[in-house]
Amino acid sequence: xxxxxxxxxxxxxxxxxxxxxxxxxxxxxxxxxxxxxxxxxxxxxxxxxxxxxxxxxxxxxxxxxxxxxxxxxxxxxxxxxxxxxxxxxxxxxxxxxxxxxxxxxxxxxxxxxxxxxxxxxxxxxxxxxxxxxxxxxxxxxxxxxxxxxxxxxxxxxxxxxxxxxxxxxxxxxxxxxxxxxxxxxxxxxxxxxxxxxxxxxxxxxxxxxxxxxxxxxxxxxxxxxxxxxxxxxxxxxxx
Numbered sequence: 001x002x003x004x005x006x007x008x009x010x011x012x013x014x015x016x017x018x019x020x021x022x023x024x025x026x027x028x029x030x031x032x033x034x035x036x037x038x039x040x041x042x043x044x045x046x047x048x049x050x051x052x053x054x055x056x057x058x059x060x061x062x063x064x065x066x067x068x069x070x071x072x073x074x075x076x077x078x079x080x081x082x083x084x085x086x087x088x089x090x091x092x093x094x095x096x097x098x099x100x101x102x103x104x105x106x107x108x109x110x111x112x113x114x115x116x117x118x119x120x121x122x123x124x125x126x127x128x129x130x131x132x133x134x135x136x137x138x139x140x141x142x143x144x145x146x147x148x149x150x151x152x153x154x155x156x157x158x159x160x161x162x163x164x165x166x167x168x169x170x171x172x173x174x175x176x177x178x179x180x181x182x183x184x185x186x187x188x189x190x191x192x193x194x195x196x197x198x199x200x201x202x203x204x205x206x207x208x209x210x211x212x213x214x215x216x217x218x219x220x221x222x223x224x225x226x227x228x229x230x231x232x233x234x235x236x237x238x239x
Contacts, residue, residue: 003222005030010074012036012061012115013083015046017180018132021210022081022217027051029218034074036061061111067118076122079221080129084111087185089146101146109150120165128169130220131158132213133230135176139238155230162228169227171220176234178208204235 014035036059086107136147
C-alpha cells in the first residue's frame with residue numbers, strides 16, 4: 001500500500017488486540033507507527049512485536065494532561081486511530097448496575113473524545129481520524145443497551161465532526177464479535193459457549209479476528225473520499 005509508506009500514524013490503545021494488530025500491519029507497509037497504552041510493560045512488548053516507533057509512550061487516555069504531553073512530544077502526524085475501550089456496561093437493563101455503565105463511559109467514551117480533541121493541533125488536515133466503536137450501538141441485541149449508549153454516543157458525533165473539522169476525515173469502524181483479549185475476563189467455558197452462539201448468529205458463519213478490523217482501518221486511512229461514516233465490520237451480526 002504505497003499510500004501508507006512513510007506516513008506517520010498514531011494508535012492510542014495500540015498495545016493489544018485490534019490496536020496491536022493494526023500497528024503491526026501498518027508498520028509492515030512502511031508506515032511510521034507510534035503507539036500508546038497505559039501499561040509500560042505491555043507497551044515495550046508491543047513495540048517489539050509490531051515494529052512500532054521508539055517514540056511510542058505509555059499514556060493513560062483518561063488523563064487529558066498525559067494526552068496533551070504525548071501529542072506535543074511527537075509533533076505533527078498524518079493519521080490517528082483510537083482503539084481505547086472498556087469492559088463495563090453490559091447486561092439486561094432491569095439488573096444493570098448504573099455505576100458500571102458510568103464507568104463504561106469513563107473507560108471509552110471520554111477517553112476517545114479527549115484523545116481526538118487533544119490530537120487535533122498536530123493532526124494533518126489532509127489526514128484522518130478513525131475511532132473504534134462496536135456493533136452494540138445499532139444491533140438491538142438484548143443485554144446491550146448500556147454498550148449501545150456508550151458506542152452510539154460516539155457514532156452519532158462522527159458526521160458532525162466530519163463537517164466541523166473538514167477537510168480532516170473522521171470515520172469510525174464498528175466491529176462485531178472479535179476474538180481479542182477483551183473476552184478473557186470471562187471464564188474459558190463461558191467464552192467458548194458465547195463464541196459458539198455468536199458464530200451461529202453471524203451470517204458470515206464465524207466470529208471476527210483482529211486482522212478483519214485492521215484491514216478495515218487501513219482501508220479507511222487510504223480511501224480519501226470517505227468521511228463522516230461508520231463502517232460496520234461484523235460479519236452481518238448486527239442485521
